[in-house]
Amino acid sequence: MDNQALLIAGLMLLAILFLMAMFAKLFRKAGPHEAIIVYGFRGTRVVKGRGTVIFPMVESCRGLSLELMSFDVAPKQDLYTRQGVAVTVEAVAQIKVKSDPESILTAAEQFLTKPPEEREGLIRLVMEGHLRGIIGQLTVEEIVKQPEMVGERMRGTCADDMNKMGLEVISFTIKEVRDKNEYITNMGRPDISRIKRDADVATAEAERDTAIRRAVAARESAVAKAQADQERVLAETLSQSKQAEAQRDLEVKKALYLETVKKQQAQADKAYEIQGNIMQQQVRAEEVTIQQVQKEHEVKVQDAEIQRRERELNATVLKPVEAERQRIETLAEAEKQRLTLEAEGHAAAIRTQGEAEAEIIFKKGDAEARAMNVKAEAYQQFNQAAIVDKLITNMPEIVRALAAPLANVDKITIVSTGNGDTAGMSKITGDMTKMAAQIPALFETLSGMPLSDLFAKVRLIGANPPKQDGKPEGGPQS
Numbered sequence: 001m002d003n004q005a006l007l008i009a010g011l012m013l014l015a016i017l018f019l020m021a022m023f024a025k026l027f028r029k030a031g032p033h034e035a036i037i038v039y040g041f042r043g044t045r046v047v048k049g050r051g052t053v054i055f056p057m058v059e060s061c062r063g064l065s066l067e068l069m070s071f072d073v074a075p076k077q078d079l080y081t082r083q084g085v086a087v088t089v090e091a092v093a094q095i096k097v098k099s100d101p102e103s104i105l106t107a108a109e110q111f112l113t114k115p116p117e118e119r120e121g122l123i124r125l126v127m128e129g130h131l132r133g134i135i136g137q138l139t140v141e142e143i144v145k146q147p148e149m150v151g152e153r154m155r156g157t158c159a160d161d162m163n164k165m166g167l168e169v170i171s172f173t174i175k176e177v178r179d180k181n182e183y184i185t186n187m188g189r190p191d192i193s194r195i196k197r198d199a200d201v202a203t204a205e206a207e208r209d210t211a212i213r214r215a216v217a218a219r220e221s222a223v224a225k226a227q228a229d230q231e232r233v234l235a236e237t238l239s240q241s242k243q244a245e246a247q248r249d250l251e252v253k254k255a256l257y258l259e260t261v262k263k264q265q266a267q268a269d270k271a272y273e274i275q276g277n278i279m280q281q282q283v284r285a286e287e288v289t290i291q292q293v294q295k296e297h298e299v300k301v302q303d304a305e306i307q308r309r310e311r312e313l314n315a316t317v318l319k320p321v322e323a324e325r326q327r328i329e330t331l332a333e334a335e336k337q338r339l340t341l342e343a344e345g346h347a348a349a350i351r352t353q354g355e356a357e358a359e360i361i362f363k364k365g366d367a368e369a370r371a372m373n374v375k376a377e378a379y380q381q382f383n384q385a386a387i388v389d390k391l392i393t394n395m396p397e398i399v400r401a402l403a404a405p406l407a408n409v410d411k412i413t414i415v416s417t418g419n420g421d422t423a424g425m426s427k428i429t430g431d432m433t434k435m436a437a438q439i440p441a442l443f444e445t446l447s448g449m450p451l452s453d454l455f456a457k458v459r460l461i462g463a464n465p466p467k468q469d470g471k472p473e474g475g476p477q478s
């Protein structure tokens with residue numbers, strides 16, 4: 001049972017497939033570029049853009065192309081124009097079957113069984129006949145200059161004949177027009193001459209206008225250039241004037257600035273000089289003050305030394321030299337007056353250098369006067385031995401004073417001439433020996449008597465010592 005069912009199902013499937021294949025073979029479809037002409041027991045009908053079933057044995061069909069047909073229309077014989085000029089015309093025609101069913105049936109009646117070459121030949125003969133008639137009605141100039149008009153007349157003239165064949169003229173275009181007598185070539189020569197003449201005239205006029213415009217432009221350019229040069233000169237003059245004014249103002253400002261700087265510099269220098277003078281005066285005042293203090297200190301030291309000497313003299317010399325007091329007092333008084341006068345003269349000279357220094361010198365003079373008074377009082381007690389003793393005691397100070405200039409010498413350069421003992425270092429030591437040898441003469445000048453007499457008196461004083469009352473035992477008092 002199962003095998004039979006499968007067999008039956010397979011047979012049914014094959015039957016269905018066979019029926020479908022038969023139906024597909026019977027169904028015909030028409031594309032958008034064609035039309036199917038069906039004819040048979042149901043009559044003639046046009047199928048376009050759809051499908052239909054063609055029953056075999058009772059119906060049949062043929063396809064008709066609706067595509068555009070393009071072919072050349074070029075009659076082999078010459079065509080004569082209205083002027084009698086023989087011309088050769090070549091054109092291109094675009095023709096197709098109309099899309100309505102009546103036109104399709106009409107075209108099918110006339111061209112369905114004919115091949116495309118025969119169909120195009122028939123259409124070309126019709127087109128060439130109409131083209132011959134239209135060319136005979138026109139002149140060469142119209143054909144050459146108005147080819148669109150020829151195409152419009154062709155479409156209008158051929159429309160009736162094409163409709164009778166179920167066709168329509170889509171376009172008709174003349175490709176070329178020729179003649180054997182060069183009529184078309186000569187036809188353009190007058191125009192060429194005229195055009196050439198007009199071109200020459202136009203060229204001359206253009207050149208004239210160009211020259212005029214160039215001259216006008218050159219004149220305007222020259223005028224503009226002159227104006228520009230004038231404006232440039234004016235601008236340069238104004239600029240130079242401005243620059244000169246600016247330079248002048250700058251120089252004036254520089255001069256004023258330099259003057260101000262010089263004034264300020266002079267003021268600063270003057271202030272510096274004044275301040276320096278003030279500082280120098282202050283330094284000098286300080287130096288004077290220091291010197292005054294030093295002098296006062298020296299005066300105090302001298303006062304102390306005088307007081308010490310006074311006590312020493314009172315203890316050791318006053319009593320032994322009491323006999324000499326009167327004579328020494330006279331000498332001391334004279335010395336006092338001399339020193340006082342010298343002190344006053346010295347004080348008067350110093351007073352011009354400053355009141356401070358004058359005061360110091362005055363105090364120094366006063367101190368020296370007081371010291372001299374003390375010395376005078378002491379000298380009143382001095383005898384000849386004391387004077388000699390004083391001179392001898394101060395001899396080292398005198399020698400030191402004579403040698404003091406040599407102490408200030410930093411370096412001695414000796415140039416020896418080779419003259420024995422008077423050259424080189426021996427010269428210096430010899431001079432120093434001579435200076436020391438002059439000291440006895442100095443003492444004789446100061447004491448007023450020869451040095452030998454002084455030492456004799458010293459021996460005399462040693463032989464006759466003073467008594468306790470202060471008078472010597474023998475020998476004249478001097």
